[in-house]
Amino acid sequence: MEYDCIIVGGSFAGLAAARHLHGDVLLIEKGEIGAGQTSACGTPLEVVEQLGLSDSVQQIHRSLVLHTASARIEYRLPEPYCTFDYARFCRGLLTDVGAHVVRAVVRGLDGNEVITDEGRFRGRVLVDASGWRAVLARSIDPAFVDARAMSFGLETEVADVDDEGLHFWLDPAVVPQGMGWLFPAGGRARIGLASHPGDTDLRQRLLSFLEARGLACGSRIHGGYYPWRLRPATLGSLFIVGDAAGQCLALTGEGIRPALVFGDFCGRVIRKLLDGQLTHQAALDEYRGFVSQRQRNFSGMLVAQRLLDAIPNKQVTWLGRLGSLRPMRNLFFPFYERAADPAKLTSASNLLPAAR
Numbered sequence: 001m002e003y004d005c006i007i008v009g010g011s012f013a014g015l016a017a018a019r020h021l022h023g024d025v026l027l028i029e030k031g032e033i034g035a036g037q038t039s040a041c042g043t044p045l046e047v048v049e050q051l052g053l054s055d056s057v058q059q060i061h062r063s064l065v066l067h068t069a070s071a072r073i074e075y076r077l078p079e080p081y082c083t084f085d086y087a088r089f090c091r092g093l094l095t096d097v098g099a100h101v102v103r104a105v106v107r108g109l110d111g112n113e114v115i116t117d118e119g120r121f122r123g124r125v126l127v128d129a130s131g132w133r134a135v136l137a138r139s140i141d142p143a144f145v146d147a148r149a150m151s152f153g154l155e156t157e158v159a160d161v162d163d164e165g166l167h168f169w170l171d172p173a174v175v176p177q178g179m180g181w182l183f184p185a186g187g188r189a190r191i192g193l194a195s196h197p198g199d200t201d202l203r204q205r206l207l208s209f210l211e212a213r214g215l216a217c218g219s220r221i222h223g224g225y226y227p228w229r230l231r232p233a234t235l236g237s238l239f240i241v242g243d244a245a246g247q248c249l250a251l252t253g254e255g256i257r258p259a260l261v262f263g264d265f266c267g268r269v270i271r272k273l274l275d276g277q278l279t280h281q282a283a284l285d286e287y288r289g290f291v292s293q294r295q296r297n298f299s300g301m302l303v304a305q306r307l308l309d310a311i312p313n314k315q316v317t318w319l320g321r322l323g324s325l326r327p328m329r330n331l332f333f334p335f336y337e338r339a340a341d342p343a344k345l346t347s348a349s350n351l352l353p354a355a356r
């Protein structure tokens, strides 16, 4: 059987694309949808509201707090962020998805056939939403994933933390060329460290970071890579979205909002392709164009990451203070938001009904 579309990856990017598609559409995910949380699940509140998933919100945050070696600088966020429950969020998105869902591990691609441990599936349109490993794109081009352009993050969730705001540490004593974070989530908190050069040896540092704050490590430590540079959004006839296409913002590591916004757009374009309004090539071009219009916002964040990693921490503090001034905030936050504007997301009520 040939499917109209096959999407690999049932997390933020894959589900956001799949919401727009009906008919013979297959979503392949290696785990149970909503079970494989790898992130701190911090995102703008508007994202969650726009998708009608407010019941997944655990806590709302109105400030961002930057900790350097010598200072604590608080910024009022122009729009609130929230921390949410990953399982609820994904299962909520899944209710809008009409695709057949198959649980299988994808091994690669052979022409238009997706090879999995459950057999082969042929698709007319293929989407790689498999996260940083980009399992389909890498099968076409083994050099597609540049291991030098990814951060590695390690995180745990601890109980009994009564705090608010999204806290970030830029302090080489915590982690050199990287960051620490503490995101409260309704009486609990997700606390982690990331290394921008991708150093995976963070466990002991994380334990010391927790100990210094009088916190015991949670029962589980999870983590993984996240890219900090955009990769091609298409490869041949393949659509690539989310972390698979490097659509994660450098410095902050915010990848959920981009995965959803680009996944949403990718799904809308493929819908037009399946409905015969666009050729395959025109759909690829439209999606790639949407991503490239935001290239400068992603590049700007990468420049900021490189700069803050390179300069002495005293200057990071100085820049942090400068950034708290209103004119600087008025420049930075809209620039940052424009990388993946939550207003571009399609609300559940605006999803087109099944065409067939």
Ligand SMILES: Cc1cc2nc3c(=O)[nH]c(=O)nc-3n(C[C@H](O)[C@H](O)[C@H](O)COP(=O)(O)OP(=O)(O)OC[C@H]3O[C@@H](n4cnc5c(N)ncnc54)[C@H](O)[C@@H]3O)c2cc1C
Pocket (backbone or CB within 6 Å): 008, 009, 010, 011, 012, 013, 014, 028, 029, 030, 031, 036, 038, 039, 040, 041, 042, 043, 104, 105, 106, 107, 129, 130, 131, 132, 133, 135, 152, 153, 154, 155, 192, 222, 223, 224, 225, 226, 241, 242, 243, 244, 247, 248, 253, 254, 255, 256, 257, 259
């Ligand atoms: C420790 C950590 C904390 C983070 N915290 C935040 C945060 O608070 N806010 C934020 O915005 N971003 C955060 N990020 C980044 C964010 O997690 C990613 O950018 C985001 O998850 C990307 O979504 P995605 O759908 O593209 O990929 P993923 O969420 O990685 O989803 C990929 C999906 O594909 C499936 N898959 C992979 N390979 C296969 C295969 N071979 N076969 C079948 N299925 C497969 C996976 O099971 C998964 O469900 C964090 C990252 C890390 C590592």
